[in-house]
Amino acid sequence: MRRTIPVLLAVGVLATACSSGAATGGRLPVVTTTEILADLVRNVGGERVSVTSIVPSGGDPHSYEPTPRDATNVAKADVTFTNHLLLEEHALIKTIDANARPGTPNVSLAEAAETYGATVMPLVEDIGLDVAWLGLAVRGEGKARGATRTSDVRLAATKLEGPGTVAVYLTEALGQPDVYFDSADGLDAKDTTTLPPAAHTHLNWAFSAPGVYRLTLSAQLVTGQAASAPIGEGTFTFAVGVDPHTVADKPAIIGVGHTDLAVDLDTGGVYAYTDSGTGQQHPVPANDVVVDVPNRALETVPDDPRFAFLGKPGASIHQLPQAVLGKHVHGEIDPHLWQDVRNAKAYVQLIRDTLKQRDPRGAATYDENARTYSARLDELDTYLRQRIAGIPKDRRQLITTHDAFGYLAKAYDLTVAGFVVPNPASEPSAEQVRKLTETIRNLHVPAVFMEPNLAQRATVLTQVATDQHVKVCLLYGDAFDEHARDYLAMMRHNADELRTCLGGGA
Incomplete structure (x- = not known):
């Protein structure tokens, strides 16, 4: 819970x-x-x-x-x-x-x-996983229901049909799991989580055995001291380790890309808000969806007592990964x-x-x-443009620890090539390290970028950078430190660091 x-x-x-x-x-x-x-x-x-x-x-x-x-x-x-x-x-x-x-x-x-x-x-998230990236979301404003920005939407797993158990959990930044839903002891009042309006969160979805599962989610609105009010309910189907096409009554198969199981505060609808790998999300009614959890999603339960809820250490589970380590609730608009x-x-x-x-x-x-x-x-804006314009265009690639630089890239003609995506609940896999290595190698980037206040997320990035003989440089995103104590200094540092580390002269 x-x-x-x-x-x-x-x-x-x-x-x-x-x-x-x-x-x-x-x-x-x-x-x-x-x-x-x-x-x-x-x-x-x-x-x-x-x-x-x-x-x-x-x-x-x-x-x-x-x-x-x-x-x-x-x-x-x-x-x-x-x-x-x-x-x-x-x-x-x-x-x-x-x-x-x-x-x-x-x-x-x-x-x-x-x-x-x-x-x-928009906050466009493209993790490039080879399985679906599945989260939870609340969409709409719900003004007609009396919702405000301090309201909570309570999401509950109320019913499960299938050959095994389902555990839905978030892996926090230091590896501690926070369990949202766990059917191992039945579904009851503890299998509940809350999100604010217009929010999205990343999660792991673990299934103990192959087969077809049907999970029902319900939503209620909680505002102030008022009693909770029902919003809607929907049942989603998962094809775990089996061919999703065998679920004949489900026209929409979701196997890759970014998908949220969402409740709409305005309409009361419950649906999959999915890009299906296309990059553009759209709603699909819950009853029309089958989420493909293929055999390439097989993982083993870590030998760590914190993950005992998943099963015995070494046991096989099918798991759709959280994709971004740590608590990461956000909306559809990039806030930076x-x-x-x-x-x-x-x-x-x-x-x-x-x-x-x-x-x-x-x-x-x-x-x-x-x-x-x-x-x-105005002088600062001109300074950024001039400094970044001196970087060869084929080197204007950002690989960072945090997806916080979309506005910087768009405003000053850079490309966000990726950010670090360690595998929650375990050490990053060899495949994930390989993908990050290939991205750095194929783009010929001379440097990757770490935020000073997010150094704990940068271990994989710094290791791969060392292996590929590229520099690890610093960009400020959300916070100051003793070296950048105001906005002007922070952004001038970012301009200078980009110019120095990506090329174009000191």
Whole structure:
């Protein structure tokens, strides 16, 4: 069963928070989720604001869990900025929305910045597995049902027919399994997990014996203190180690590509949202689907007591892999907008107008600061273009530890050739290492890139890079460190590192 993290409430602070400006020397107290957003706010607000970032230096906004102190800081803030688009951990968004004082701006920059000229792009995930990559998803906004960004959708496995057992689990970044559904002891109330609206998560799907399985999933909406409300239910068929064409009543066979078993908050539909290896996802009703789990998906249960729920060590199971190690809940839109400097400029304009709304007396200061900083961002954008333009086009290939550089690639004429995909629940296989090796060799890349705060994910990448005699370089994605303490420095470093490591001169 997936652990549900409670919302943190700053009890006792709300009654006195209206005078919070006094505690910051008369400056406007502002809370942001990340250091990058905090830096943008400081450049616009100047001496009129006091800014606190919830995620600390070097922290990962995708996984940071809030503390009671974070809840207190939010309750004292006159303005709160998040990035959202599911960049931040859902518990963090819940804590912010539960503690932000009524009437104070609580702005999701990535979602609101489009009106200021920001561009968003789909989060296209192409892992290149030779079996289906299967996750869970919630689609739609559910406004007619009363859903908000802090709502939960409860997904439950309620019925299984088949020759063996099914275990659906997530492998966390350090290898610890988090079991969502496990039919070994029957399906009951513990075989449940939750996702926020518009979210997707990666999972492992393990089957103990070959044959045809039918798994029923149901969904309920949980909003605030209200009782859960049913959304929909559907039954999916799996052909495990047998020819999927023998399931004659199922017209849609899913054997490769990215597929989510999804519930739609708007329609109540339950379906497979699949690209079937085409790169473009579309819905297929649950009753029309058969998921192919072929014999090439055979794995052995690790000799590790943490994975005893899969069976005895050394036993054979059929498993569709999680594909991306660690907790990786996200939406359909890539949330890393700031990797395109023009999007950061849109953030700055939205921050300016939000601060002016809350502090009209500072309007002239916010306008002047925003103009000055936007000019520096224009210079930064030109710098990135010039530096990257000096890299030979056949060398503009990015292989990284984290799929966070789509905007950088699109804005500055690079190609994301891949990111590290270790096999959850075990050491990376020889086949996966071979594929990464061939990608590096075939593209003749001179370097691969690691994010400083994600070094634990980079062991395979660095080993293959060493074997292939290519450099391992550093790119900043979500967080600062002691070497890059602000957005301008971070992006200038990225431009210089790309130019130096991919070629074109120092």
